[in-house]
Structure formats: structure tokens, C-alpha cells
Amino acid sequence: MANPIRELAQLYGIADSYLDFRGQPKQVSVESQAAILAALHVDAADANAAEKSIHEFQARRWTGFVPPVVVAHEGQPVTVPIAVPVDLAAKKVEWSVTLESGESRTGHALLSKLPVVEEANVDNRSYRRLSVQLPELPLGYHSASFVLDTGLQGALRVVVTPEQCFEAHAIAEGKKLWGIAVQLYSVRADDNWGVGDFRDLRNLIRLSAPLGCGIIGLNPLHALMPANPSHISPYSPSNRQFLNVLYVSVEDVPDFAECEPARKRVADQKFQAALQELRATRNVDYVRVAAAKFEILALLYASFRARHLGENTARGHTFRRFQEIQGDPLRLHAIYDALDGHFRLQGPQYWGWPSWPEEYRDPTSSAVQRFAQERAEEVEYFQYLQWLAAEQLAAAQSTARECGMAIGIYGDVAVGANPAGSETWSNRHLYLQGASVGAPPDALALKGQDWGIPPQDPIELRAQQYQPFIGLVRNMMRYVAALRFDHVMTLYRLWWVPRGLLSKDGTYVHYPLADLIAILALESQRNHCIVIGEDLGTVPEAMTEAMEHYRTYHYKVLMFEQALDGTFKRPEEYVPHAMAVVTTHDLPTLRGWWEGSDVTLRAQLDLYPTDELRQQAQDARVRDRVCLLRALVAADLWHWHDGEPLPTYSAALSRAVHAFIGLSSSNIALLQIEDLIGMTDPVNVPGTDTEHANWQRKVTASLTDIFSSHETQDILAAMDSARKGVNPNA
Template sequence: MNESGLLPPHEAQALLALCQRHGVATDYVDAFGHRHAVSHEALAALLADAGFVAHSGSEAASGSDLPFAAAVATAARDARRHPLPPVQVVASGADAFEIDVRLPSHLAHVKWRVVDESGGRHEGAVRADRLEAIDRATFDDEAYARYRLPLMLALPEGYHRLSLVGFPGETLLVCAPARCHQPGALEGDARIWGFTLQLYGLRSRRNWGIGDFSDLADFAELAAREGADVVGLNPLHALFPHNPLRASPYSPSSRAQLNAFYIDVEAVPDFHDCGPARERVQSQAFQARLSALRAATLVDHAGVAAAKHEVLRLLYTHFRTRDAVDAESAAFTRFREQGGEALHQHALFEALQANFHAGDTDIQGWPDWPPEYRDPSSPAAARFAAEHTEHVGYYEYLQWQAARQFEAAGVRAKAAGMGLGLYLDLAVSVDRAGSDAWRHRRTFALAARIGAPPDAFNPRGQDWGLPPLRPDRLRESQYRIFIEALRANMRGAGAIRIDHVMMLMRLFWIPAQGTARDGTYVGYPALELFAILALESRRHGCLVIGEDLGTVPEETRDMLGRYGVLSYRLLYFERNGAGRFRAPAEYPPQAVAAVSTHDLPPFAGWWSAHDLKERHALGLIDDAAFDRLREERRRDRQQLIDAVRADGHESLMLPLYSRPRPIRNKAPGLLMAPGARVRPVAA
């Protein structure tokens, strides 16, 4: 760019072409219906941060005064190197399908091979002169054509591999059902209800200061006795064991692994056989630590982590003394085989991070490691894994114990009579310093951040601080990271909620040196993502809920309905054209209705206008806006009561923060007050 910040006309045209190629919107419509044009400067920064074009100060860019034109030319040349698309969706039940291929024009025949998921091979050939040529182009003096290749082949639902004989690469064929799984509990006009909870905040007299999987199982049984069919949970993703204060479940290290701090240590089978562990826990000093952890007003994440690791390491040491033919040893071997590379590399990440963090507490993730360890496939990483098998194995052992305890909680929920069971939350992305970003570094645009544009609730926009996945690299990887996350979160769950489900269609990207006002939307291959979602949903028998709050394009809700993904509707936002609350009967039938969510005020705070007071104190609203909003809230309270009464629920108890009557478990020690017993509110 020149001193005035403007690009030469040729480069400006190339910049826009590059944005179009990579799905980067050059303008967008905000929550108020206003169209925003994104500056060329912001677009250029975003393309560079994403890796779509070299940064202007880099060596790659310094040799060219026209980086955008050069990037467009490079992309066009690269297209001929990939005769097959990385992914193709095939409709379940189809007896034939077509796929676009790019091949040299002089070919006489095109020979193809499909290896289906079960290992079966299917082959065929087509004369090139019988193929439909969509377009033609010349690269390096060689003529190429893009053909539409027909394959007369019926495939079962699943993932299959297509290749062309004599050419590199392969296509992942996703043969998917038209819709996601629909559980029997929701057949016809059936409605169900349940509780949501943040598992870490669940207290009992027997846990170690943080809710655990045994607490979850007990809670689910209690909820089922009250008539609930579902228990919704915060994301249970793996966090950072070396730094327990990085405790946000929406900024995890990995979405494909579990948070090991939810393990009930005393429920691990090795605990009953390990004398040193039982003696440690039963000691007066350790019991005093546990009492202090349980009594803490807030969860003492660091204290909980220290106590659990101290005993879990003893249990792992005991486990390693078991014979290889022991039932527990065999079960662990099966778990490791099923977890494969994803499990092993996550455990390797945690072992490496623990090793480096022990020597320098400022090391907070793989970007701080010595360079030779920042690639999981590097010789240094392989050498560390070979030399520290016990250390890596410990973190695999933790994932095993967490997985079996979570699955047991799901079984108990269903056995207690729940129609749906446990419902998990899938975070929108991960921490850039964590395990997933290390394992899939090439798939992320690590310099960029995701968020949301300014709206009425967040006038400055939102910056979530998380890196986006690059759509092109995500597709090139055949959606490996997405499939891993879905499988990990659907396993043992009756439903999953996809946080910010718009991510399957578009995400709002923010440049590294910018704010939300400098961001724009980047599109994703929605049809392929939804097809994979439907396939995994059916395979796991798992209902899918899409959190569609905020700035939601109409096509997003169309896609949710098309694929049988339930919408997510919040009481606060469900208003009619006059701005009044909808009556219960006016909610859309294919939706989950909730009072609040993790990033909005709880009902008690909303009712008392505590959220407005906090926004005022933080300088997000001025005195005049505070007075106006507080008066609106007073009217909202009355309108909510009127809406409920208009629906014929004269005796409904609105959940205010009085003193709820606790629900006590018959098992000793468990005491919970989910707020289901409340006093009536006067009109």
C-alpha cells in the first residue's frame, strides 16, 4: 500500500479476487441491518494473518511489489496439482454420483478406484471423450480440463476413499444421511425438560472441591426422579493441567479429550487396591486439605489439581504393576488402540508441557517450547516420547479413567429413566497454545482471532481470543479435527450443543493487530460440515442442538431445519414484533428453550438488574443509558409475568433467587440446590 493506505488498481483487484477465493467477505450486514464495507487495509492484514498471503515485511513478500497478484497466480497454478477435490458429499441411498476432476486434456481414459469403509474395492473406467468438460485452462504450456466424472456406484453410509489411477491424492467420500439423529423421546409433539449445570460448581460432601463424574451420575439420578429427561453440561474438554487457573471450558486445550480434574479419584479401581494411595487420602493432613477445598467459596483449581495429581500418580504407579493379561491392563490397551494417534499425541503434549513448565513456569504452551518440539511429528518429539513412555502413559491413563467414569454417568442417567440423558457442549474453538493447536497447527490461522461484530448487547463487538480454523486447510485435512471433536463429544452423550453453530457456515475473524471493528466474516464449506455432522450424529445416536444466538443469517436457520438440528432459544431474546415476551406456545417447535446461557446473566441477576449495574460500573453504558435500561427491565419483568399468565399458567412459580429447598440424595453426603423449588412472585 502507498502512503495514503491505497492499493494500486491491479493489486486492489487481486486483493478482492483473493478474498473471494478464500471466502473472506469484503462487506457484511450487522445486527442492525447496516452494511459495513471492510477496508482494504483490514482485508490485507487478515489475509496475511491467515497465511493466505505473505506478510509485507516477510522475506517472501519483499521480493514482490504485488503480493496479492502473486498469491492469486500461485493459487491458480496449485489448482492443477490437485486432480481430485479433498472431500465430496454423497447422498445416502443414491445409486450414482458425480465428482469434478481436473486432468490433462490429452487423456484417453479415466480410471477410478473406491475403497469403502469396510475395505471393499470398486473400480471402473470412463472414456475421456464421453466426459462433460466444465472449463479448460493452460498451465505451463499444458492444457487441462475440469470434467464431471460420473460414478455408477451405491455406497453405504460412512467414509470412503476415491482415487484416480496414475494420479496423486484421494477424495474422502462422505456418504451421509439427510438429517441428524432424532431421539424417540422427541417423537411427534413430545416435549421434555431438564437441568443445566456447570459441573465444576457442583458441590457434595464427598468430592474434592470440584464437581466430578460421580456427582454427575448422582445428580442425573436425582433429576430423573424429579421427571427430568436431560442434564445439560458445560464443555468437558481438556484444559491445561500445568496451569489450573486457565479454567475456562470455552478456551480448552483440546476438544477431543476430557478434563481429567472431573475424575472421582476414589472411584478409580486402582484406588481400592493401592495401599499407599488410601493411606495418603485417609491421613489427617490430606483430609484437612480436602475439607479446605470443599469449604472454599470458589473452586480452588490449583489446590484441586495438586491433590488429585498427587494421588492419581500413585494409582498409575500401582496400575503399572498389573500383569499384561490382567483385565484392567487389557482394557487400557484397548482404550489406547481406539484412541490412536489423537490420544497419544495429546498425552505427549501434556508430558512435554509438564516437563518444560517444571523448568520454567513462564512456559504456557507449545509456542514457548524449544523450536524442535513445536511439531508433533519432529524427531525431537518422537525421541521424548520414546524416552518418557511412563510420563506419556500417565496422561493416557487419566483420559481412560475420565472416559469410563463419564460413560458410566451416562449409563446411570439412562437407567434412571431419562429419555435423553447427558447433553454436552462443544466449544467454538481452542486455546492457541494447547494440544489441538499443536497437533493441527497447519489447520489453524493462529495469528487471527474470532469474535463477533458490534451489536446492541456488545457495542464494541466481541473478541474471544481464540484462533479460527482455515477453511481451505480444514478441507484439505478432510475435516480430521472436526470429526475427532464430534466423536469425542457424542460418545456417551444423548445430545450435544454446538456453541456458535454459525461456525459451520461462517466465522467473524479479527486481524492480529485489530479490534472487532476491523474484522469480517469468513465462509466455511457448510454442506460438507453439515453432512459430517449428520453422519456422526446418526452413528452415535446423538441429538444435535445449534446455539444460534447473536447475528444469525437466515440461511443458517434454514440449514438447521434442513438437517434436523434444533435451534437454541433464550427467554431473554424471545420477543414478538411489539417487543413483548413470547408466550410459551409461540416458541418454535424444533427448538431447545432455556432461560440463560454461560455468557449471559443468570435469571436472578437479570431480574434484579444486577447485569445492568455491572455494565454501568465497567463503563459499557453511561448514566442516561443505565436509567433507561433499568426502566425497560422493570417493564420486562411485568411483561414476562403477563406472557406466562396469558398462556394459562396462573400458578407458575418464577425462579427468583430465594432460598431453594435442597434436593437430597439418599447416598450420604450429596447436597444440591439446582433452584427447582422457589417462592411465587407477586404480580
């Protein structure tokens, strides 16, 4: 490779070309690659600097005796590569493995008998990489150490994984399931506090389960920033490992019944009037909701400390156990929330950890430790809030099982975390501030996208033995029975946008797909949680093959399941191991799509680079509506002939469209709660921030009204029949 910057970029997994959404090859500039290398703290300012960085990369690769982690499949020998300096004249290597169970295994090997994988000369020293084969090990996370007879030693983690992800028992028995997707914050109810909460989730489960619903899909429930309730995007969370505490149903907390000051305050006429106002708003008023909830939750924590922690009750012990299980990640997250609140009170110049005084930007600093000690109760308060949220979400999943749901709650994992939040502060070495994650130009966002989310350094992720990924997946799977990974291609590659450049000037950076998806399968099996990968857009062949191998569910959206001529796939042509949906939170509602209001909205928001492209989108929609009607007619779900006027949107049309995906071969079919009631406004418009009220809009009817509607019952009955293989029009 003639250009050393190109060569260096290849070593770091930075693509020099890619296929765009039209399938056309695009070359990445050397300047873009150098900018991404700079974000990785790798010097590629010129050819000489790149040559030096290449040398440093190879030196680190060879001077590390053992890799930080090895991932292997169950039932196969574990192979560990070791880099041995030739001049040591070592003869033998001894190894020991401590299994997850605590059991130990040991062995040794003569170096002369080991296969040589590769050889190199670095800094005038010769190395051989040899392959040591360990015996088969059980599933799990194990610790291994290697020692040469010359004294050189190293330690690593060995992860042994299953061949496939978990499958729901009902699906394994041949059943086809259906469910309802809801943005939890958007739920209206006569007794919530202006935002959908975990009580509403339990009520939704109780209302839908008797109708045959087997799964409830949710938006990401990741922790946001309690001190900044105006930051609301579930896809830009403070920390993905923890929960958004605004979803706590305050009056369902056991401490509420014991806390007279809290009950008295909530019963106050003015407080009740404020709650009525919050329930009546068109959009969630997050700032006022947070003020109301945190006022009472602070009272509940004080009562809990006095009654349970002070008296060493069983409830107090349960909380202490939660703290112990969640460990250091929870402690750091709570310290972050306390610090964030502390600094924001001092003025708008503080907006997250990058704006804090330098000594507080490092979670290991003495200043942070001193703050945590001096504000111990405040830190514990935020741990208490996480406990309440975890308990209530777990209770909702228990309710789902009690009501007979085959799966229950289906959670969602965002691509990344906010650059100023707890997750990035807690692990400064992993997250890179010189670039952000986004997407190249595509049909939905022709200017490309920059999501403002800092990427993880793939080399550092491996150096940390994948613990951040393991912790995230494990914690999410504690409470749900299915987990959707937004933009699942993140396991393989992410579009990085270097700071100061446009989205179109970025490129893909690759991640260790084979290791990550294998670990995902291990956690899936251990937690009895199915995995769904949102594989929309340009999906690399390697990603598709990995999903097929590990039986990870595909994500099939009706609006995209078309042939090149616009013809919609027939229901029987859908992939079986998939979840089929009509639309998603990033797309228009069914009604908005049918009526074309999304095209109008995107034009108003200046999301079409040219009028010609806007007109093309409008013309394509006319063709797509005709093609969808033809598909419904072919499936015997609608009566219509070419040339006749297109029908206006109606509940009957929604019924037919949902029956269409209900008849699909996909094991799971999901419908949006907005489409049950014919809403027009979208949840989110990609490519916008303040221009559109994303993540705020409530549904237009309460759960009680939705499920008492004959039209809703008819749509759900049609879906249930279709899932059982019966055409509801038959």
C-alpha cells in the same frame, strides 16, 4: 472486481461486508482483508502481490487432479470433479472405491462422454474440469482413486451422509422433554474434593430422573492443562477431543481400592482437613484441587502399572484397547501434557508450546520423539488419566439410561481451542496464529469480542479431508446422547480478528457448511446423538436453512424471544425443533436479570461504552420485566395487572417463568440449576477475563439440599406438568 486484494479475499471466503446486529450493512476495509490474508500466509501486501497470489491460488486449484474430499448424500450418485490437462490427450479414466467395509468397486469412463464443468488456462496449459459420476454408495467414509490412461492419478475420501440428524426416540413418539443445565465444576457435595466431578454427575442424575428429568446439560468438559490448573475457561480448552481430568472422582477409580498408599494418604487427617477447606470455598480453588487430585492419581497410576499392565489383566487390556482406539491424537495429547509439565517446572517463561524451544514446537520432530521415548511412563500416565475420565463419563451416561432418562447427558462443544494448547500444537498447519476468533459488536458486547482462539484454516481443513472435525465430533459423541455446538455458525463462518487490530476491525471468513453439517449428521446417526446448534445473535439465512434441512435443534432463549415491541412470544409460538431455555451461562441468572444486578455489574466492569448506553439497558430492562409479566399473565401463570407494582423475585416467580417455557412448543426445555435456588451471580460475563470470577463460582447449596427443598421440588413439578401439556396453575 477492480481491487485485486478484494478479489483475492473473495477466493479465500473473506467477506467484504456484513450485516451488523441492527441489520445495517457494514463495509470491511481492504486493510482488514489484507491482514486476514496475511494470517492465512497469503501475500496481499499490495496490488502486485495480490495478483501473484491470485495466480498461485488458481494454479493450485487446477493442478490438483482430484479434490481431497467429496461429500455426497445417501441414495444419490456421487459426483467427483477431475481436472485434466488437455495436452495429455487422455481418453479414459478408471476409478476404484474401497468402501469402509473393505469391499471394492471399480469402473471407468471415456473422457469424451463426461460433462465439462469448466475450462481454464494456467501457466500456458489448458485444463478441463470433467464430472465423473460414481454409483450410489452406502453411508460412511470411503477411499477412492482415479487414474487416467496417461498415468496421471489421484486419491480422495468420499463421505456419504444421511439427510437428517438423529432424533431421540421419545421425541419421535411425541413426548416433550425437560432437563437441568449445570456447570459441573460448580456442584457442591459433602464428599467431592472441592470441584464437581463425575460422581456428582451420577448423583444429579439419580436425584432428578425420578422427578421426570430427561436430560442433563453440561458445560464443555474439554481437556484443559494439568500443568497449569489456573487456566480454567471451558471455552478456551487445550484440546476439545479429550476430557478435563479434574472431573475424575478419585475415590471411584477401581485402582483406589487396590492402592494402600493412596488410601492411607487420603485418610490422613491433614489431607481430610484440606478437602474440607476446598469444599467450603465460595469459588473453586483449582490450583489446590489439582494438587490434591494429581498427588493421589499418580499413586493410582503406579499401582495400575504394577497390578494390571505388569500382570496383563483384563483391566490392563481394556486400557490398551482405549489407547488403540484413540490412536495418535491421544498419544500427541499426552506427549503435550508431559512436555507442558516438564517446561513449566523450569520457570514462568514457559506458558505453552509457542514458548518452548523451537525443536519442541513441532510434534513430529526428533526432539519430541526422543522425549516421548525417554518419558514413556509419564506420557502413559496422561493417557491413563484420559481413560479414567472417559470411563467415568460413560458410566454416568449409563446411569442416566438405567434411571429411565429419555436422553441423558448433553455435552457442549467449544468454538475453538487455546492457542498454546495441545490441539493447536498437534496440528500446526490447521490453526493460524496470526488471527483470533471473536464476534463483531452486538447488544451484549458493544465493543466486539476477541476470544483469543486461533481459527482453523478452512482450506487446510478440507485438505485434511475434514478428519480433525470428524475426530472431534466422534469422540464427543462417544459419551453423550446430545451435543450442543456453541456458536453453531462456526460451521458456516467465523469472525476473524487479525493480530494487532481491534475486534470491530475484523470480518467473517467462510467455511464449507454443506460438507460439515452433512458429516455432523452422519456422526449423529451413527452415535445416536441429537445435535443442538446455539444459533443466537446474527444468524445467516444459509445457516438456518441448513439446520432446518438436517433437523438440527435450534436454541431458543426466553430473554431473546421477543417481538420488536418487546412482547414475549407465547409458548405455542416457539419452534418445535428446538431447545428452549430461560437463560444461559453467558447471560445473567433469572434472579440477576429480574433484579437488574447484571446491568449494575456490567457498568462496574466498564462494559458499556457510554453512560447513555448503560441507561438504555436499564430502561429496557424495566420494559422487559413488564412484558414478561404480561406474558405470564396471558399464559395463566401469574396474577398481575398493568399499573401494579412489579413483584420482587421469588421461587414462585421462578416457577411461573419455567412453567412458561415448559408449556412451549419446543421439544426440549432446560433450566439452570442456579435458577432452581435463586442465585444472583452469573457464571460468566462476556468481555471479561480477570475482571470477574468467571468459571469459578460454585452453586450455593449441595445437591442433597437442593433436591430436598420444597421450592425446588415445586419448580420441577411445575416444569414436568407443563411438559405434559398441563398448566400447573390449572
